[in-house]
Amino acid sequence: MADEVVLLDCYYSMFGMRARVALAEKGVEYEFREENLANKSQFLLEMNPIHKKIPVLIHNGKPICESLIIVEYIDEVWKDKSPLLPSDSYQRAQARFWADVIDKKVSVAGKGIWSTKGEDQETAKKEMIDALKLLEGELGDKRYFGGDDFGFVDVALIPFYCWFHVYETFGNFSIEENCPKLIKWAKKCMEKESVSKSLADPNKVYEFIVGMRKMYYGLE
Amino acid sequence: MAEVKVFGAWGSPFSKRVEMGLKLKGVEYEYIEEDLKNKSTLLLKYNPVHKKIPVLVHNGKPISESLVILEYIDEAWEGPNILPKDPYERAKARFWAKFIDEKCVPPMWKACWSIGEEREKAKEEASEALKFLENEINGQKFFGGDTIGLVDIAANFIGYWFPITEEIVGLELMTQDKYPNLSKWAYEYCNCSFVKENLPPNDKLVEIFKGIIQAQPASN
Numbered sequence: 009m010a011d012e013v014v015l016l017d018c019y020y021s022m023f024g025m026r027a028r029v030a031l032a033e034k035g036v037e038y039e040f041r042e043e044n045l046a047n048k049s050q051f052l053l054e055m056n057p058i059h060k061k062i063p064v065l066i067h068n069g070k071p072i073c074e075s076l077i078i079v080e081y082i083d084e085v086w087k088d089k090s091p092l093l094p095s096d097s098y099q100r101a102q103a104r105f106w107a108d109v110i111d112k113k114v115s116v117a118g119k120g121i122w123s124t125k126g127e128d129q130e131t132a133k134k135e136m137i138d139a140l141k142l143l144e145g146e147l148g149d150k151r152y153f154g155g156d157d158f159g160f161v162d163v164a165l166i167p168f169y170c171w172f173h174v175y176e177t178f179g180n181f182s183i184e185e186n187c188p189k190l191i192k193w194a195k196k197c198m199e200k201e202s203v204s205k206s207l208a209d210p211n212k213v214y215e216f217i218v219g220m221r222k223m224y225y226g227l228e
Numbered sequence: 229m230a231e232v233k234v235f236g237a238w239g240s241p242f243s244k245r246v247e248m249g250l251k252l253k254g255v256e257y258e259y260i261e262e263d264l265k266n267k268s269t270l271l272l273k274y275n276p277v278h279k280k281i282p283v284l285v286h287n288g289k290p291i292s293e294s295l296v297i298l299e300y301i302d303e304a305w306e307g308p309n310i311l312p313k314d315p316y317e318r319a320k321a322r323f324w325a326k327f328i329d330e331k332c333v334p335p336m337w338k339a340c341w342s343i344g345e346e347r348e349k350a351k352e353e354a355s356e357a358l359k360f361l362e363n364e365i366n367g368q369k370f371f372g373g374d375t376i377g378l379v380d381i382a383a384n385f386i387g388y389w390f391p392i393t394e395e396i397v398g399l400e401l402m403t404q405d406k407y408p409n410l411s412k413w414a415y416e417y418c419n420c421s422f423v424k425e426n427l428p429p430n431d432k433l434v435e436i437f438k439g440i441i442q443a444q445p446a447s448n
Contacts, residue, residue: 058327058360072319074326084315101291101300108293109277142277 013038014066016052018045020216022115023075024063025167025206030079032202033158034086076107079163092160106146106153107164113139114168121179122217123225133179137186144190151196158200162193166203169194173210174217232257233285235271237264238428239436241385242294243282248381248426249298250284253307295325298378311378324364324371325382331357333385339401340393341440351401358407361386365409369416380417387414388427396437 015031015038017024031038043052043062055064055071064071065078072081083092093100117139120132143165147153153161172183172194184191197203221227232250234257236243250257262271262281274283274290283290284297286304291297302310311318335353342350361383365371371379380387386402391414394401404411417423 067316070316072316072323074323077319077322077326080322081315081319084318097300097303098286098289098291100303101296104296104299105277105291105293108296 011036012066012068014041015039016041016043016049016055016064016066017062018043020208020213021062022167022171025170025208026075026163027063027065027078027082028206029163029166029202030082030092032206033090033092033163034082035089036082036086076111076164079160083160090158092154092158092163094154094159103154103160106143106161109139109142110161110164110168113142114165118168118171118175121175122221123227125227129179133175133181136175136179137181137183140183140187140190144187147189147193152193158197162197166194166197167207169198170207170210170213173214177214178217178221231285231287233260234258235260235262235268235274235283235285236281237262239433240281241389244384244426244428245294245381246282246284246297246301248384248423249301249310251422251426252310252376252381253301253305255301255305255307295322295329295378295382298381302378308375309377310381312372321372321378324361324379327357327360328379328382328386332361332383336386336390336401337393339399340390340397341444347399351399354401355406358386358402358410362407362410365413367409368413370413376417376420376423380413383413383417384423384427386410387417389433392430392433393437396434397441 013031013036015024015027017027017040019042028040043049045062048060052062052064053060055066056062056073059073061073063075063078064073065081066072067081067085072078079092093103113135117132117136121129121136124132143153146161150156152158153165175181176183198207232255234243234246234250236246236259238261247257247259260268260270262268264281267279271281271283272279274285275281275292278292280292282294282297283292284300285291286300291300298310311321332354335350335357339347339350339354370376371383390402393399402410402414418427
């Protein structure tokens, strides 16, 4: 029986991109359904009644929510190709730990940079730089966070790359200056088709955020 | 020879999660109590990112974050399953464990220790979150089905710590009327012999919480 895979998503969402990258890595065919977050579909609300958020992966009618949980699910179901989590339990624990660090530190700081001003924005900027430096330290001299192979932590972080233009512009700083190794890593990831085809265009993300700032935060 | 250490704090539900996981698998370990006001050099070395307990150290290799640790324990040792085997059920278990940590515990804890409008807001948030859990347990003995699993271990705060705290601070949030399923689950959970043996003593927790109340400003 053919698998039916649907992804409820939003073009700009770095969380949605994680799912897209994972599905592309596994060569899974799926239907991409763009949600208008200002006017969520009834279907989305049914599939994710608790958080009412994207992404939601629907596999043969069954919904899975939360981007990192979706990526692990994809890795477990389509296990014969491009493993994303390492096979060693300790390495798996480390991968889960660092993906969680990305969620707790990068995601939060990122939003702060484009949606606040003054002291709050400065704090967010500092937190972002600290978080990226921490991750750069973890990357070390490895090609990917996963070592020689693109893996779970790479999937968790790479979508933020297309948001760097937003952070740098509104935060008025250069990520490359602060974390050159991380940018080198990101460019390496972008050479992979699964990544380059899944990430949004940074200029489009920027335009989107310009609009969001005006509409929801009263910022120019 | 395997060497397993747990750096924890006796009163912490997060710390107890790890011990429960190890006991479920029948793993022997050395427990090191941390003074959270004066964290040991060893703890800071093993968890430099968050500087928190619990930390599991297995053959010298540290793992942090209680839910990450529980998944590691499940993979590293034979014995009763902490997570289900089916990928979809695993995704669901991860979802609810995350939901508990992000949406239940923070407002529940805040509702206990805040006053006035802040308390009311936290109560409302916690009530909403608990409603989802109430529907999810839906008359089952445990979240894990017939046996305790990841979500039951993650919900230890809800099953044990919260009812104790709630009573001391005079907050009527998780009542049997409003949450009959959850209340029944809490009873089953706390009275299940395996859990009972591994919870911190009620009277010691009461003493700590009463101390917190006394230390609060007079306006409370």
